[in-house]
Amino acid sequence: MRAMSFLRRWSLALPAHGINGLSVVLGLGLVHLVCWALGGSVAAVAAVSGAIFTSLPDTPLAPARTRLRVATGALVGTLASVLALSLSTHPLALALLVALIGGVSAMAMAWGARAGPLSFVPILALVFSLAHPPTADVREIAHHALWTLAGATLYWAWAGWTSRRVQPRLRQLAVASAFRALGELLRARGQLLALPATDTPDAQTALTHWIIHQAALDEQIQAARDLLFEAQHRPAALRLSDALLQAIELRDALMVSELDLAGLGKEDTSQATRVALGEWLGSLGDALARQALALERAEPPPPVEVEALQARLRYSLGQWEGLAPNRLGHILLGRGEHLLKDLARLRAALVEGSGQTLPPRDELLRFISAEGWPLASLASQLHWHSPILRHAVRSALALTAAYALALWLPWASHPNWLVLSVAVVLRGNLEQTLSRRDARILGTLLGCLLVMVLAVTHVTALSDVIFLLAAGTAHAFVNRRYMITATAATIMALLQAHLMAPEGGFGVTERLLDTVLGAALAWGASYLFPWWEYRSIPMLAQRARRALAALTEEGLRWPEVARSELPMRLARRQAYDAIGALALAARRTAVEPEAVRLPLRTLAGLLAQCHVLLAQLSGIRRLLSYRQAELDRRQVEPALQAHGAEIARILRSHLEEELPQTWPAPPQAQPSADFNQWLLRRLTLAELAACRVAHVNHELARAARAVRRRA
Incomplete structure (x- = not known):
């Protein structure tokens, strides 16, 4: 019983990528055992190679x-493995194949991030074939191809079977990761709020972290x-879906509350309140x-x-004397209570359901990735x-140069x-x-040291x-964490070479030299046909x-019971994805040469400003959803x-001259104002935010044109 309890605790401690890695280990072990029993060690090596490159998209x-x-x-x-082994005795033809595989693999990124693991499959298959001794024997090539295909097929069956078995656990962990990302976003917003000024290096760093956490939460x-x-x-999936939708609502409520938090200002008298509210968001x-x-x-x-x-x-x-009883204090208190209600509904969704009706399945399927x-x-x-075509040409030339250089x-x-x-x-x-370069070199060094330790200890x-x-x-x-991958890959490569040719030792020095030279070659090639941000x-x-x-067009409508919210939700998702x-892209341009870098500020x-406008639109939607009975439709709908x-026209403007000559000035809200007045004020603030988005966008376009003239 204790052993079973330990195994259960250990299995529950594994994150999603840990479960995935364990599944790969077991699948490769199964392929190795089956093919070794049926065809011997040579067949097992070919089959495991096929299983490894097949496992990349798993x-x-x-x-x-x-x-x-x-x-x-x-x-x-x-296919890549068979072609490479068939041309192994023809270096020139093999160099052309290396170029073709490098270019085609890079072009696969035209299908987006989902093609990332798959795009590396032919390259890894090529690398495994290059490790095989050159041969022109058709029977040997066919024998190797059959066992490679057998290993790949066996792993495909294993991957399909294990994927079904681990789905409940993966769903739990996926929702947990979304919760953690949202929690990190709340903490990042609290840290940004607590800073006394926005133009200091610490404030810029906090703002960068907040933007990064936004993107991480989207992912x-x-x-x-x-x-x-x-x-x-x-x-179980229904409950988790309900909880995920509540987390999205909580994020929207956070965005709306940010607008009111800005009302605190940056005066010294409100510093204690900002720090305390920042800590509360952290809680x-x-x-x-x-x-x-x-x-x-x-x-x-x-x-x-909730009460605490x-x-x-x-x-x-x-903490700010006089804040709690005034208008801003009541607003902030209300926003905070809305956040708490959303958090309570999120927890209730995990137990018995939030009480809100989920969208139909066919609508939910519109939100999954292509x-x-x-x-x-x-x-x-x-x-x-096309940056993808340029990268494909760059990859083809760099891989071909690497292969030619390796022969000399x-x-x-x-x-x-x-x-x-x-x-x-x-x-x-x-x-x-640059990130891969550093991680690759450090990981290879660590992997070589570990292999030397393994060799000394037998x-x-x-x-x-x-x-x-x-x-x-x-x-x-x-x-x-790619450095861990680089370390493990180094151990794999050195052990594979030792297993195939034990008399040659482990080749630690050669591995280090090849890694440093390859990293330098890739670094230099990144400046060939560059596509700067x-x-x-x-x-x-x-x-x-x-x-x-x-x-804006979908959200600024009077809510109707018969109207589906699907178009609005899809539009909201597209807005989050675009931002x-x-x-x-802003994060990528920060490491580019200064001559081609756009102003980060x-x-x-x-x-x-995009987030401000998004927050204003979210605030209007929440007012229409939760306060509809208290709004005058005849006044609000027009x-x-x-x-x-007007907001849509401003955002779609192509010339700066198309912007309004006079930007809207929102009226000061009165403590006694009803919800109609609050909504009208938010509409004016949203229009003002749209003007600012368009203005900064035109400013950015001018900077891009200036960089283009210099480049």
Whole structure:
């Protein structure tokens, strides 16, 4: 019983990527045992190689997606492996194949992030084939191809089976990750609020962290949608979906509250209140973290201490003398109580349901990520102004140069290592390339040291087991902490080379030299046909403006019972995605050469104004949803139509001259104002925010044109 309890606690301690890595280890072990028993050690090596490159697209996904992506990886990888081994005695033809595989793999990113793991499959299959001794024997090539395909097929079956088995756990962990990301966003907002000024380095750092947490939350929410919304026939998935939707509502409430928090100003007299409210937002983040921890441990969700949090909120507001009884104090208290209610509904959704009706399944399915490989997406990137095509040409040239250089080097016993180093370091933008470069070198150094320790202690007698464990570890951490993946991959490569040729030792020195040389080559290649972010950011900013205009048109309508909220929710998601893409581009341009870098302060201003407008629209929607009975439709509906049309026009303007000559001035809200007046004031504030978004966007466009003239 104690052993079973220990195993259960250990299994519950594994995160989603840990479960995925463990599944890969077990799958590779199964392939190794079966193929070794049927065909011997040579067959087992070929089969495990096929299983490894097939495992790359096996990530925490819904079962149907896992089957499709892993099957595609098995076919693409086997084809690349057969072609590479068939040309192994023809260096020139093999160099052309290296270029073709490098270019085609990079072009796969035309299908977006979902193609990331799959795009590396043919490169890894090529690397494994380069490690095989050159041969022109047709029977040997066929024998190797059959066992490679057998390993790939066996792993595909394993991946489909395990994906179905671990789905309930993956859904829990996905929602827990979304809760944690939302909690981190609350803490980041609290830290930003507590700072006494916005123009200091600390404030800029806090603002950057807040923007990063926004993008991270978007990613986690989308991952949870993809796992949950296809499983609405299961009661547990229904509860988790309800909780996820409540988390999204809590995020909207946080955005609305940020507008009122800005009313505190930055005077010294309000510093104590800002710090106290910042700490209170952090306590909400801690409460969300406790809900996430309960999900991770498969325990009942802990109760939300609403009364204690409410008392702490009142104490925080009391830090500014005279704030609690005045208008702003009442507003902030109301916003805080709305956050607490959303948090309580989130917890209730995990236990018995929030009491709110979930959208129909067909509507929820509209929010999952796209799947499949449409040729139209690929065709749209076949022009020189496409960053994906430029990266494909860059990758083809860099990998070919790496292969040619590997043949000429005095230590050319493992040309595949240099090709692999270039392939894993060279990314589609400079920021990721620099990150991969550093992590690759440090990870390789650590991996070489570990292999030397294993050799001295004679633990290498368990090389097969260590190799499989390293493969699973590398798979689990590739998108989490790449230095760990680089360390595990180094152990894999050195053990694989030792298993194939024990008399050659471990090749530690060669591995280090190839890694440093490959990282340097990839770093240099990243400046070949570059696509700097000043080219993309204006287009991303336009996309964000269009998304906000669409959200305005959908959100600024009088609510009707018969009207579906699906268009508004889709528009809101597209707005979040567009702003998130702009935030990631701003992060990437920060590491680019100064001559081609856009002003970071202008970018931060645009992002901040986009969030202000998004918050204003969310506040209006919540007023229409929760206070509809207290609003005068005859007064409000014409105002919604007029302001909505003007905001959309401003956001879609192409010239700065199209902006209003006089920006709207919102009236001062009176303490006795009814909800109609509050809504009209919010509409004016939303129009003002739209003017600021458009103005900063035009300022950014001018900066981009100036950079283009200099470049």
